[in-house]
Amino acid sequence: MDMNEIKEIFFQECEEQLAELESGLLALNDGDTDIETVNAVFRAVHSIKGGAGAFGLDDLVGFAHVFETTLDCVRSQTLEPTQDVLKVMLRSADVLADLTAAAREGGSVEAERTAVLAKELEALAKGEALPAAPVAAAPAAAAPPPVVASAEPVSEPTDESGFQPVPFSFDDFSDEEGDVSAPVETTGSESYSNKFTVRFKPRSDLYANGNETVLLLRDLAKLGEMRVRCETDGLPAIDKLDPEGAYLAWLIEISTNSAEDEIRSVFEFAEWDCQLEVTAGEPGVEMPETAAVEEPEDAPMAVVPFDLSLLDDEPAAAEAAAPAETDIAQVTAASGEPADAGQPAPELPAATAAIAANAEKQKAAAVAAVPAAPQTIRVDLDRVDRLINLVGELVINQAMLAQSVVENETGGASAINLGLDELQQLTREIQDSVMAIRAQPVKPVFQRMSRIVREIADMTGKTVRLVTEGENTEVDKTVIDKLAEPLTHMIRNAVDHGLETPEKREAIGKSREGVLRLSAKHRSGRIVIEIADDGAGINRERVRQKAIDNGLITAEQNLPDEEIDNLIFHPGFSTAEKLSDISGRGVGMDVVKRSIQSLGGRINITSTPGKGSIFTMSLPLTLAVLDGMVVTVAGQTLVVPLTAIVETLQPEKQDIHSFGSNQRLIAIRDTFCPLVDVGHILRFRPHYADPVEGVALLVESEGGGQRALMVDAIQGQRQVVIKSLEANYTSVPGIAAATILGDGRVALILDVDSVVAASRGQSMRGEMSLAAAG
Amino acid sequence: MMKKKVLTVDDSRTIRNMLLVTLNNAGFETVQAEDGVEGLEVLEESDPDVIVTDINMPRLDGFGFIEGVRRNDRYRAIPILVLTTESDPEKKNRAREAGATGWIVKPFDPTKLIAAIERVTA
Numbered sequence: 001m002d003m004n005e006i007k008e009i010f011f012q013e014c015e016e017q018l019a020e021l022e023s024g025l026l027a028l029n030d031g032d033t034d035i036e037t038v039n040a041v042f043r044a045v046h047s048i049k050g051g052a053g054a055f056g057l058d059d060l061v062g063f064a065h066v067f068e069t070t071l072d073c074v075r076s077q078t079l080e081p082t083q084d085v086l087k088v089m090l091r092s093a094d095v096l097a098d099l100t101a102a103a104r105e106g107g108s109v110e111a112e113r114t115a116v117l118a119k120e121l122e123a124l125a126k127g128e129a130l131p132a133a134p135v136a137a138a139p140a141a142a143a144p145p146p147v148v149a150s151a152e153p154v155s156e157p158t159d160e161s162g163f164q165p166v167p168f169s170f171d172d173f174s175d176e177e178g179d180v181s182a183p184v185e186t187t188g189s190e191s192y193s194n195k196f197t198v199r200f201k202p203r204s205d206l207y208a209n210g211n212e213t214v215l216l217l218r219d220l221a222k223l224g225e226m227r228v229r230c231e232t233d234g235l236p237a238i239d240k241l242d243p244e245g246a247y248l249a250w251l252i253e254i255s256t257n258s259a260e261d262e263i264r265s266v267f268e269f270a271e272w273d274c275q276l277e278v279t280a281g282e283p284g285v286e287m288p289e290t291a292a293v294e295e296p297e298d299a300p301m302a303v304v305p306f307d308l309s310l311l312d313d314e315p316a317a318a319e320a321a322a323p324a325e326t327d328i329a330q331v332t333a334a335s336g337e338p339a340d341a342g343q344p345a346p347e348l349p350a351a352t353a354a355i356a357a358n359a360e361k362q363k364a365a366a367v368a369a370v371p372a373a374p375q376t377i378r379v380d381l382d383r384v385d386r387l388i389n390l391v392g393e394l395v396i397n398q399a400m401l402a403q404s405v406v407e408n409e410t411g412g413a414s415a416i417n418l419g420l421d422e423l424q425q426l427t428r429e430i431q432d433s434v435m436a437i438r439a440q441p442v443k444p445v446f447q448r449m450s451r452i453v454r455e456i457a458d459m460t461g462k463t464v465r466l467v468t469e470g471e472n473t474e475v476d477k478t479v480i481d482k483l484a485e486p487l488t489h490m491i492r493n494a495v496d497h498g499l500e501t502p503e504k505r506e507a508i509g510k511s512r513e514g515v516l517r518l519s520a521k522h523r524s525g526r527i528v529i530e531i532a533d534d535g536a537g538i539n540r541e542r543v544r545q546k547a548i549d550n551g552l553i554t555a556e557q558n559l560p561d562e563e564i565d566n567l568i569f570h571p572g573f574s575t576a577e578k579l580s581d582i583s584g585r586g587v588g589m590d591v592v593k594r595s596i597q598s599l600g601g602r603i604n605i606t607s608t609p610g611k612g613s614i615f616t617m618s619l620p621l622t623l624a625v626l627d628g629m630v631v632t633v634a635g636q637t638l639v640v641p642l643t644a645i646v647e648t649l650q651p652e653k654q655d656i657h658s659f660g661s662n663q664r665l666i667a668i669r670d671t672f673c674p675l676v677d678v679g680h681i682l683r684f685r686p687h688y689a690d691p692v693e694g695v696a697l698l699v700e701s702e703g704g705g706q707r708a709l710m711v712d713a714i715q716g717q718r719q720v721v722i723k724s725l726e727a728n729y730t731s732v733p734g735i736a737a738a739t740i741l742g743d744g745r746v747a748l749i750l751d752v753d754s755v756v757a758a759s760r761g762q763s764m765r766g767e768m769s770l771a772a773a774g
Numbered sequence: 775m776m777k778k779k780v781l782t783v784d785d786s787r788t789i790r791n792m793l794l795v796t797l798n799n800a801g802f803e804t805v806q807a808e809d810g811v812e813g814l815e816v817l818e819e820s821d822p823d824v825i826v827t828d829i830n831m832p833r834l835d836g837f838g839f840i841e842g843v844r845r846n847d848r849y850r851a852i853p854i855l856v857l858t859t860e861s862d863p864e865k866k867n868r869a870r871e872a873g874a875t876g877w878i879v880k881p882f883d884p885t886k887l888i889a890a891i892e893r894v895t896a
Contacts, residue, residue, distance in 0.1 A: 209870065210854060
């Protein structure tokens with residue numbers, strides 16, 4: 001793995017964190033007061049900051065830091081997450097998302113926008129004059145990471161290198177590989193500009209935290225030339241000696257070029273657990289000439305032998321010292337460490353025990369508080385798709401097998417038939433399960449919409465509340481990926497054109513805040529997404545007038561309300577008096593409709609004047625399989641997507657009307673609908689077939705109009721596995737994709753819109769509008 | 775010499791991967807955990823020589839994790855380095871009280887990280 005891959009992981013993770021952030025903030029906005037929600041929000045920003053720092057993404061780090069600081073105030077309950085506060089935070093989340101995107105794709109975010117929000121966040125953090133606020137200022141100092149730490153080698157029997165405390169000399173204070181020559185002797189003291197006296201007396205906590213005197217001294221030795229004197233005055237008689245106690249103090253004289261800060265930073269992490277005095281100048285007491293410690297003649301008898309050789313910096317002398325076992329004991333005693341870890345551990349000091357008890361409680365609480373999260377694994381999408389493809393083949397094979405068994409008529413309830421039934425059931429189950437792997441909740445897309453709503457609300461000066469329902473409704477990933485765009489258009493449209501301004505709403509007795517309801521649910525094997533606003537509803541008079549002006553309908557035509565409403569899906573239709581930059585010129589509801597249809601979906605609008613509009617779209621749960629009507633046209637087998645078919649009918653002779661050279665209409669109830677001969681359009685046959693001998697499939701096409709597709713016969717309805725034609729052959733006008741039927745024949749899946757367009761005299765679109773999964 | 779084993783506990787995949795690469799390149803063996811709870815589990819299984827942990831994590835944070843480690847007699851003295859973006863003295867102190875050995879502020883400098891780990895495991 002290289003850094004670029006890790007960076008990609010980082011950005012993926014950012015996406016997840018941003019989603020987490022937004023959903024958390026929205027939950028808080030909805031009155032969620034769970035501290036875990038706040039924590040999760042905080043962690044999301046914190047995590048982004050951490051990763052961004054690792055890649056030197058300074059803009060991102062800077063903003064995340066300010067954001068995090070403010071969130072920390074919420075976390076420490078010094079800042080109440082009111083609606084106003086959350087509004088700022090939601091916008092900050094947007095900026096954070098933009099900064100992330102900018103970092104990922106290159107590009108930049110308006111510095112001003114970032115700066116303004118950063119100011120607002122800072123104001124929030126400071127606004128309450130919190131004691132916790134200084135947290136904000138602290139990290140700016142960016143001190144070099146002061147790591148002063150050490151292990152207790154004795155407790156790590158597996159660590160070979162950690163178990164070599166003998167001989168104990170300053171040479172050992174240097175790193176293994178490195179500067180053996182660095183300490184003490186090598187540099188003349190005249191080259192040092194500063195001289196400090198350090199008095200260091202560890203408390204036993206120091207050792208409890210895995211620190212060790214010898215390693216602190218080793219670090220210190222790196223800063224210059226030093227002499228050390230061990231003060232043993234505090235040592236009790238051996239019978240009073242607590243093996244976990246800390247009795248020794250160290251007086252160090254150091255000549256160095258480092259400043260006092262650097263001296264202190266060596267002890268930074270130990271400073272809570274020791275007494276530390278750093279003073280300029282020489283110590284008032286006599287120091288040993290080398291690092292060796294004076295003979296502690298006055299020390300308590302029992303401990304005297306321990307101290308002497310330990311800090312002897314003459315390696316030769318040290319090596320000549322006592323056998324290893326003794327030396328281990330010496331080091332142990334000298335550094336005040338707990339005794340041999342192999343022994344049963346002595347009782348913990350009260351404080352440690354309390355912490356331990358706390359930790360246990362906290363852990364238990366933490367574990368209890370978390371409902372067992374479902375275990376997940378990350379799988380490459382390609383692998384899933386491969387599996388789906390294979391299952392598709394399996395389904396086809398199973399169907400073929402079933403058909404050949406039927407054709408061979410092995411007779412009634414034979415074992416083969418029973419086995420085949422079971423196989424069919426299993427195959428279907430496998431197929432459903434595999435499809436479910438790709439299924440994902442619509443939540444991320446819905447979350448993106450809340451941002452869209454915020455942006456447009458800001459641009460238009462409207463106050464909008466987005467309510468989402470059914471965010472956990474699952475649908476195939478490919479559908480999700482293609483959902484965002486039409487949804488964005490519809491949401492924009494709803495806020496821009498649907499909702500009234502706050503003033504107008506107030507004037508007509510509505511609340512100032514408009515409500516946009518975005519919901520998802522499963523209905524009969526499809527996902528149904530609704531966008532409902534409580535705005536003005538469609539102005540039918542205006543729509544009608546515009547349709548007349550544009551020549552879509554005639555002034556005489558008397559259309560039912562519903563049809564007028566659906567006129568807005570006509571290409572190029574826009575009723576807004578001035579085109580705002582939000583809805584944009586040329587991108588109308590027709591585009592939305594087309595993109596939804598290309599997913600095998602339908603869209604519909606119902607509107608109540610003064611009460612609002614509801615856009616309803618229904619989409620297939622997957623793009624890998626399709627419910628189709630299998631039909632015969634000029635000897636060919638075709639599949640027509642069931643979603644496109646409104647109804648099927650058997651034309652009677654008196655229903656067929658011709659006009660012009662080759663235009664024919666079919667009367668359906670009280671309207672006329674153009675007939676489209678599929679066989680002729682696709683050039684399966686040169687002449688028109690007699691409609692009376694065929695079947696008409698009434699379809700709803702792109703333009704909103706209906707057409708009757710003439711086919712020769714209907715074979716039946718079937719779920720088919722979609723195979724890409726482009727991937728396996730080449731793009732064919734009028735054909736969306738292909739499939740393999742039970743009898744092994746390839747059947748083409750009709751691209752209804754393209755065929756209808758061709759019937760209007762337009763050329764068939766070359767592009768395939770049905771996404772193919774195979 | 776046996777490879778030293780480092781347990782890294784961090785909820786960020788990014789950081790975990792960076793640590794993995796950094797530590798592996800430096801000749802360490804690495805085991806990972808996503809949060810404190812997992813960290814305590816992995817600790818038992820993997821018996822590391824040194825721990826590098828984050829503070830802000832779901833389920834069980836770094837403080838709780840460190841306390842949990844120290845409560846285990848076997849790991850009372852294992853070096854625990856805290857790797858975090860926080861440099862708040864109060865937080866440091868809490869980590870300290872919990873039993874942390876050292877404190878490294880992210881973004882970590884790989885050289886310094888390695889140096890720190892080598893120092894505490896020497």
